[in-house]
Amino acid sequence: MKISEIQDLTVQELLVKGRDLRMELFNLRLQKASSQLEKSHRIRAIRRDIARIETQLSKQRKKSA
Secondary structure: OOHHHHHOOOHHHHHHHHHHHHHHHHHHHHHHHOOOOOOOHHHHHHHHHHHHHHHHHHHHHHHHO
């Protein structure tokens, strides 16, 4: 997910997207534990997307406060 895409989202959309990514990360970790994970690089990409979303949420909260 690109930074410009994240910046265009509202707070509510960011929260939903973050929740969805966390669920996907959880599922990938389960696959990794059971040796069924094919694309291990996806875990790293999702973790980075979650961090980008959290950073944007923090910026938007500071801006509105």
